[in-house]
Amino acid sequence: MNALNVFLFVAFPYVAVVVFVVGVTYRYRKKGFTVTSLSSQFLEGKQLFWGTIPFHFGILVVFFGHLVAFMFPRATLAWNSVPIRLIILEVTAFIFGVLLLIGLVGLLIRRLSHGRIRAVTTKTDIAIELLLLAQVVLGCWIAVGYRWGSSWFAADLTPYLWSLGTFTPETAAVYALPWPIKLHIVGAFAILLLVPFTRLVHFIVAPFHYVVRPYQQVIWNWNRRSIRDPGTPWTEVRPKSS
Amino acid sequence: MDVRSQISMVFHLDKCIGCHTCSIACKNIWTDRKGAEYMWWNNVETKPGTGYPGKWEDQDIYKGGWEKDGDSIKLKGAGKPKSLTNIFHNPHMPVIDDYYEPFTYKYLDLIESAAGDVQPTARPISMITGEPMDIKMGPNWDDDLSGSPDYARNDPNLKKLSPAEQEAMFEMERMAFFYLPRICNHCLNPACVAACPSGAIYKRGEDGVVLINQDVCRGWRMCVTACPYKKTYYNWSTGKSEKCILCYPRIETGQAPACMHSCVGRIRYLGVMLYDADQIEAVASADEVDVVRRQMEMILDPFDPDVIAAAKANGVADSTIDSAQKSPTYKFVKEWNLALPLHPEFRTLPMLFYVPPLLPVMASVTDVDHTEQSRKINPVGKHWPDSWLYDTTTEELFGTIDDSRFPLEYMASLFSAGDTTAVADRIKKLMAVRLHRRQETVGDVKENTVAEALADTHLTPEVADAIYYLTSLATFDDRFVIPAAHREQAIEMIEFTGDTKGATGFGFMAGSAQRGA
Ligand code: SF4
Ligand code: SF4
Numbered sequence: 001m002n003a004l005n006v007f008l009f010v011a012f013p014y015v016a017v018v019v020f021v022v023g024v025t026y027r028y029r030k031k032g033f034t035v036t037s038l039s040s041q042f043l044e045g046k047q048l049f050w051g052t053i054p055f056h057f058g059i060l061v062v063f064f065g066h067l068v069a070f071m072f073p074r075a076t077l078a079w080n081s082v083p084i085r086l087i088i089l090e091v092t093a094f095i096f097g098v099l100l101l102i103g104l105v106g107l108l109i110r111r112l113s114h115g116r117i118r119a120v121t122t123k124t125d126i127a128i129e130l131l132l133l134a135q136v137v138l139g140c141w142i143a144v145g146y147r148w149g150s151s152w153f154a155a156d157l158t159p160y161l162w163s164l165g166t167f168t169p170e171t172a173a174v175y176a177l178p179w180p181i182k183l184h185i186v187g188a189f190a191i192l193l194l195v196p197f198t199r200l201v202h203f204i205v206a207p208f209h210y211v212v213r214p215y216q217q218v219i220w221n222w223n224r225r226s227i228r229d230p231g232t233p234w235t236e237v238r239p240k241s242s
Numbered sequence: 243m244d245v246r247s248q249i250s251m252v253f254h255l256d257k258c259i260g261c262h263t264c265s266i267a268c269k270n271i272w273t274d275r276k277g278a279e280y281m282w283w284n285n286v287e288t289k290p291g292t293g294y295p296g297k298w299e300d301q302d303i304y305k306g307g308w309e310k311d312g313d314s315i316k317l318k319g320a321g322k323p324k325s326l327t328n329i330f331h332n333p334h335m336p337v338i339d340d341y342y343e344p345f346t347y348k349y350l351d352l353i354e355s356a357a358g359d360v361q362p363t364a365r366p367i368s369m370i371t372g373e374p375m376d377i378k379m380g381p382n383w384d385d386d387l388s389g390s391p392d393y394a395r396n397d398p399n400l401k402k403l404s405p406a407e408q409e410a411m412f413e414m415e416r417m418a419f420f421y422l423p424r425i426c427n428h429c430l431n432p433a434c435v436a437a438c439p440s441g442a443i444y445k446r447g448e449d450g451v452v453l454i455n456q457d458v459c460r461g462w463r464m465c466v467t468a469c470p471y472k473k474t475y476y477n478w479s480t481g482k483s484e485k486c487i488l489c490y491p492r493i494e495t496g497q498a499p500a501c502m503h504s505c506v507g508r509i510r511y512l513g514v515m516l517y518d519a520d521q522i523e524a525v526a527s528a529d530e531v532d533v534v535r536r537q538m539e540m541i542l543d544p545f546d547p548d549v550i551a552a553a554k555a556n557g558v559a560d561s562t563i564d565s566a567q568k569s570p571t572y573k574f575v576k577e578w579n580l581a582l583p584l585h586p587e588f589r590t591l592p593m594l595f596y597v598p599p600l601l602p603v604m605a606s607v608t609d610v611d612h613t614e615q616s617r618k619i620n621p622v623g624k625h626w627p628d629s630w631l632y633d634t635t636t637e638e639l640f641g642t643i644d645d646s647r648f649p650l651e652y653m654a655s656l657f658s659a660g661d662t663t664a665v666a667d668r669i670k671k672l673m674a675v676r677l678h679r680r681q682e683t684v685g686d687v688k689e690n691t692v693a694e695a696l697a698d699t700h701l702t703p704e705v706a707d708a709i710y711y712l713t714s715l716a717t718f719d720d721r722f723v724i725p726a727a728h729r730e731q732a733i734e735m736i737e738f739t740g741d742t743k744g745a746t747g748f749g750f751m752a753g754s755a756q757r758g759a
Contacts, residue, residue: 032457036481039461043370043478045337056330115371116338120478205460207439210325215436216522220447221729 008186009160010169016193023196024204037202043116051106058100062139065093066153070161073154080151089150094143101136108133128191128198135187142180157185244519245542245553247562247725248430248450248593249488249512251502252574252581253423254713255599256672257509260421262286262382264501264510268425271500272487277479279344279369282381283486284501286423289656290397290411291384293422295340298472299585300398305334307433307470307588308526315527315589320437320468329439334467338478342379344369370478387419394419399655407649418647420599422656423509425501426473426486427584427592428452430517430540431526434485437468442483448562448728449514450593451488459483470588494727502722511712513569513723514562515576515593516542516553526589530659533586540591541576544569565725570712571595578709580668582657598653598665600672667699671709674699678706 028035041048069076080086108129111117143149156173163170174185195201268284287293301307305319317324319334328334347364355362368375384393390412400408411417428445432452435443442458443465445451454465454474461481465474474485489499497503502510517540525536542549544566553563566572574581574597581595650662658664674695681687696706712720 033480033482036459036461038481039463039476040478041332041335041337041463042466042476043338045331045335049331052330115373119371202460205440207326207329207441207460207462209441210439211322213441215321216431217435217441217444218447219444 005171005175008182009171009174010164012186013164013189016189020192020195024201027196027201028204035201035205038120038199040117040120043120044110044114047106047110047114051103051110053103054099055103055107058096058098058103061096062093062100065096065150069150069153070158073158076150076154080148080154086148086151090143090148093150094140097136097140097143101133101140104129104133104136124198128194128200131187131191131194135184135191138180138184138187142184146178146181243549243552245516245549245556245558246447246450246519247514247516247553247558247566249428249493249724250450250515250569250571250575250593250595251425251428252511252571252595252597254509254511254574254597255420255422256597256601257507257713258286258421258423258599259507260286260288260386261506263504263506264423265381267500267504268486271489273484276369277477278475278484280338280341280381281475281477281484283473283475283484284423284425285381286421287382288385288387288394288419289422290394290400290419290652291387292393292396292398293384293424294342294381295336295472296379297396297398298470301470301588304336304467304470304472306468306472307590308431309589310527310530313527314523317433317437317468318470320433320464325437325439325462325464328464329462332463332467335463336466336472338370339379342381342383343375343377345375345377387417399652402651402655402660403649407651411647411649411652420601420648422584422596423501424471424473424584425594426452426469426488427471427590427594428486428488430519430537430591430593431522431589433468433470433588433590434465434474437464438462439464443474446490449490449493449725451490451493452485453487453490454483454485456480456482456484470585470590471592493724494729496724496726498718498722498724508716508721511570511574511716511721513571514544514566514725515569515572516544516549516558516563516566518542522591526591530587531661533589533591534582534658534661534664537583537586537591538576538579541572543576544572559725559728561728562725565723568723570716570721570723573708573712578671578705580671580709582664582668584657585659586657587659596657597672598657598668600669600676670695671699671701674701675706675709675713678703679710 041052079089111121111125111129146152156177160170160174174182177185191200195204265282265284265286269282273279273281273283282294285294293299297303298306301318307318308315309318320328345366346369347366349364351362352364365374366377367373383389387394395408395412400411403411428450429452430450432443432445434454435445435452438454438459439462440458440460442455442460444453444455446453459482461476461483463476463483465483465485466472466476468474469485474483476483489497489501492499492503498510498512502512521536521540525533525540528536544550544563550563554560571581575595581597583592583595586592650665651660653665653669654660654662674692677687677692677695678701681689681692696703701709
């Protein structure tokens with residue numbers, strides 16, 4: 001039992017993170033052509049709305065919720081010290097969790113029932129969607145059955161995750177957790193591990209830089225101002241090419 | 243003054259015979275692939291008609307292009323912040339049914355079916371799902387006014403005409419049409435570039451070709467919405483957007499783009515124009531009526547010493563300046579003022595210009611009595627009720643322009659944001675050239691009529707002859723003046739040639755950069 005615990009909560013997370021980082025970097029640098037959202041809106045746009053919108057907004061809030069508890073555990077606990085604030089936090093998180101669930105189910109139904117969408121569906125698409133679904137169902141169950149997640153996450157899980165980060169794993173608290181939560185943790189690392197191999201990779205390239213970019217982009221093959229400067233062919237300065 | 247060079251195009255609509263050879267040439271080279279079968283980077287539409295994708299000109303539906311926003315402009319259906327807030331679901335995105343579902347036929351059934359009482363047929367199947375399908379639409383379903391009630395009648399450009407004018411256009415006897423071949427306009431103020439959240443689309447500095455980097459595109463689909471001409475297409479299989487690349491691998495090696503090279507009607511011209519990039523923003527935000535005129539003003543005279551000096555200072559190669567001086571597009575667009583951009587009101591400053599068609603506009607129809615003629619012809623044709631005659635005589639010089647079969651408002655809605663004089667000016671010029679040549683070759687037009695027509699349009703006989711030459715007799719090299727690409731300089735500046743100098747044998751060189759589809 002202990003060997004399994006060590007594997008799942010110490011070895012596996014490290015493996016997952018390493019695979020994620022190496023895999024994503026490799027795919028981004030070497031296989032840029034495969035990094036895409038693989039949007040299917042072009043083939044079917046109406047049903048998609050009812051899946052993609054709740055799914056994406058749901059997952060954004062839920063993901064950042066987890067992130068906040070991980071980054072700022074003390075602030076989270078302080079916020080939760082007033083019961084009404086705790087309730088507001090938990091209820092909001094739960095609502096977005098349910099939205100995420102509804103969206104995901106909607107997307108799955110669309111993917112399986114629509115002929116054109118089936119034509120652009122691969123086995124990994126289905127596999128990763130089922131894994132996500134299991135993860136979300138577990139998450140919603142935990143939110144209801146093991147209250148209050150935001151508090152014990154900040155108190156128990158955050159130290160565990162940080163301890164992994166500092167290579168001094170402290171796992172006692174995790175080993176003692178009930179099995180649905182354990183499964184949820186393993187699921188999270190499994191998803192992380194699979195990101196470089198699935199369509200999920202597109203969240204890495206979320207285009208926030210668009211906000212600061214000027215609208216028009218012109219790329220030159222050479223530095224046009226210095227092309228006629230007789231000195232340039234022998235300098236070490238190489239302009240960025242396209 | 244920031245002088246840059248742009249490869250620009252002119253399509254002479256009077257010469258287009260609507261054969262679609264251009265579309266096929268393009269398809270065979272670039273888009274005969276899964277996910278791209280529905281794309282026609284080059285397509286030819288019949289006007290009046292709804293085009294491809296259906297009603298693409300109607301920006302109330304598609305929200306493409308720029309619109310005026312105070313003193314400046316903003317993207318209509320994308321941009322900041324819409325390109326990001328609509329990223330999960332883009333409400334203005336056309337779907338495949340707006341184009342057509344690509345299909346093929348089960349040809350093998352013709353050969354491999356078991357012997358039976360009935361002939362086997364090749365059933366149509368969808369190229370997306372592979373399932374049998376009923377073909378409802380194709381990319382040129384409205385060719386030659388077929389299905390007019392569904393297509394031609396719904397042409398967005400007809401909105402500007404009164405119901406009576408519309409009726410007149412569709413009277414059987416008066417019906418006229420012309421062809422409108424379209425490719426990406428390689429705009430100076432491209433909406434596709436501006437809308438792309440990933441920054442995958444860019445304009446090449448050296449020649450102004452607009453390209454999508456396939457390694458950087460993430461399938462956010464905003465360019466599809468933003469291009470008012472619907473000339474970026476989403477590849478449903480690869481999840482990347484694609485567009486006309488102006489056959490840049492051909493251009494770089496001195497060949498004309500495939501659509502232009504293969505054009506049967508020889509309607510296409512390609513050449514360099516120098517322009518002042520500093521003016522782009524101001525011109526694109528000008529009042530609607532001024533956009534065309536100011537876009538023409540942006541284009542610079544390649545013989546002007548100041549322009550040449552500024553171009554050189556900006557790194558424009560001598561060979562490019564030389565091409566600009568020989569450019570057929572410069573002549574049509576700027577020197578002779580004969581061509582206009584398509585839908586300038588979209589404010590992308592397109593660099594593909596059209597010489598408006600003269601024939602459907604000028605030809606009027608007159609009521610004639612041809613009892614005598616019908617007596618001579620075969621009894622089958624005798625009861626031909628048509629007493630209309632396609633009349634291209636020009637007794638009143640330009641009199642026919644106003645009551646032509648194509649209302650000028652219609653042409654103006656296509657080519658000059660509603661400014662009918664801009665279209666009329668060009669049509670008059672074409673007419674004057676025609677009169678001048680008629681007098682030279684047939685001689686049945688009075689000399690002073692011709693002189694009057696030329697004077698009216700500010701043409702000299704020499705210029706008229708030059709227009710005639712480039713229109714009718716021009717050789718391949720007259721029509722396509724392609725500057726050297728000077729990739730050698732690019733390579734020199736990216737990979738320092740000195741690094742490998744003196745080295746022998748096979749070094750460890752990085753693979754060459756991949757670009758485009
Ligand atoms: S025509 Fe469309 S795709 Fe081409 S450059 Fe202009 S905006 Fe972009
Ligand atoms: S090949 Fe030329 S003539 Fe034929 S449709 Fe295309 S543009 Fe027109």
